[in-house]
Amino acid sequence: KQEVTQIPAALSVPEGENLVLNCSFTDSAIYNLQWFRQDPGKGLTSLLLIQSSQREQTSGRLNASLDKSSGRSTLYIAASQPGDSATYLCAGIFNAGNMLTFGGGTRLMVKP
Amino acid sequence: NAGVTQTPKFRVLKTGQSMTLLCAQDMNHEYMYWYRQDPGMGLRLIHYSVGEGTTAKGEVPDGYNVSRLKKQNFLLGLESAAPSQTSVYFCASWGTEYQETQYFGPGTRLLVL
Numbered sequence: 001k002q003e004v005t006q007i008p009a010a011l012s013v014p015e016g017e018n019l020v021l022n023c024s025f026t027d028s029a030i031y032n033l034q035w036f037r038q039d040p041g042k043g044l045t046s047l048l049l050i051q052s053s054q055r056e057q058t059s060g061r062l063n064a065s066l067d068k069s070s071g072r073s074t075l076y077i078a079a080s081q082p083g084d085s086a087t088y089l090c091a092g093i094f095n096a097g098n099m100l101t102f103g104g105g106t107r108l109m110v111k112p
Numbered sequence: 113n114a115g116v117t118q119t120p121k122f123r124v125l126k127t128g129q130s131m132t133l134l135c136a137q138d139m140n141h142e143y144m145y146w147y148r149q150d151p152g153m154g155l156r157l158i159h160y161s162v163g164e165g166t167t168a169k170g171e172v173p174d175g176y177n178v179s180r181l182k183k184q185n186f187l188l189g190l191e192s193a194a195p196s197q198t199s200v201y202f203c204a205s206w207g208t209e210y211q212e213t214q215y216f217g218p219g220t221r222l223l224v225l
Binding site for chain 1: 154170214218
């Protein structure tokens, strides 16, 4: 059974700081790894998707990397802003399956 | 193009009551999913469907039933609600391409008293 872990569960940083969110997984047979953002009381918004043949994806101030051999993905947020405050979830599809396995999320607070 | 919609947005039930949550998607996706999210936890898969007329169990299927009579709709039923089913329920759909994300609905908050 695949497991996806996100540490820390919560993170508080001052505005302007660059930060890294971590995601680890136990199964190297990963087909894609996705990062989602969830605002309080809202649904999930897809941020970045990395296919197994890729090593990273970038969108604006966000950069996500994937290292299958070590079972790790990171989400890098540059020059953080209070509007980045949200819960960030990583999830992967493994073994040519058809379902996402989610981590528990990291709740990020960016203080003005 | 509404994406994925869920009905209702919020519901309060008494223990033992039944209800059905409706998910609809307009992207012609084959795959649809029901997840639940509890405080401090990620999403856990309840049931899913790989096409019209098919359903399969996920990680936490007990106490729930589903039906996919039409490709665009996926229904989640609670026959006899229990307080442990208090949660936020999310529906998602997927077009089966690994370079494409799953699309999520806005969620249904369910409180079982």
